Amino acid sequence: MTVTTEEHTAAPPAAPAGPLLSIRGLEVSYRRGEPVLGGVDLDARAGEILGVIGETGSGKTTLARAVVGLAPVTAGRITVDGKDRTTLRGRSLRRARRTGAVQYMFQDPLRSLDPDLTVRRLVAEPLAVAGVPREEREQRVLTALDQVGLDRSLADRTPGRLSGGQRQRVALARAIVTRPRLLLADEPVSALDASNRNHVLRLLDGLRRELGLAVVVISHDLDSLAGVADRIAVLYRGQVVEQGPAEAVLTAPLHPYSALLVASAPSLDRTHRTDLALLRGPAAAPPAASDCAFAHRCPFADADCAARPAPTAHGPGRSAACHHAPDWRARLSR
């Protein structure tokens, strides 16, 4: 599949010195609830794919929604291209959304695409919202369809007459048609079969390279992030417990929870299969009151784990929030 950039002949904008997306100390609480995100720090650079992995309910969707101003941020700061988005309200928030510089691809394309609109209109909609002149829209729509490998002959179909993979491409075309700087893709392949999954992941890979996009791919499935993410952040109960280069996280996880995910992923486990029994086994006896999100499930928890572990650097761009990150692995072989 080719990803064309007919209209994007200009080189992608030079990558800014800092990250395109920067999240610091992000807290989100829904009304009367416990914080769903409790102090998240994350960065994504232009041209990079950041994978965010976590089990159901860990706060992945909330994280993406917070970036686009759809979740109640109670503390922290989110900047995109150096501009603070957490302070945007009312008209300035609507104006920022309309530009389409940050795009959020919803989890379920069947539910997020209006069933009565044709592909042409669905993809043109964000352009109309962004104020792109009508006469430019048709060409931009066709270019976006080409970019996601969707045959132009499908432009007059409605979502109900498309396959799951085609619908996901329509959602992707809608997301890139405004030439965003940042794309948040929420479970973009979870509803697809293996072949379509690979196509969509390759598309994301091509698009971020050719358009210089920062892409955040949210997934509960480590296998689908493995081939595409440059870096991976592991979310557990609203906290980033580990982040780092994908290869490092996947081959030598520093947090026991990441290790459990890696050892459980069918196509990933290479060396840690024997760890699984211990990692899945009964928790140690964590302190009665522990601020570590994982202590209640952790086979290595002890008195040290009463306090919440601060994310500690373990090399460039690598951190883990675990008191025992340096030593738990040694205990596996005992």
Ligand SMILES: Nc1ncnc2c1ncn2[C@@H]1O[C@H](COP(=O)(O)OP(=O)(O)OP(=O)(O)O)[C@@H](O)[C@H]1O
């Ligand atoms: N609008 C809301 N109001 C109240 N609670 C919410 C709301 N949206 C999400 N939550 C709660 O926040 C927590 C995190 O939900 P979120 O959807 O962010 O998790 P997730 O990791 O994306 O899960 P999944 O993989 O199942 O989509 C859950 O406990 C959920 O019930």
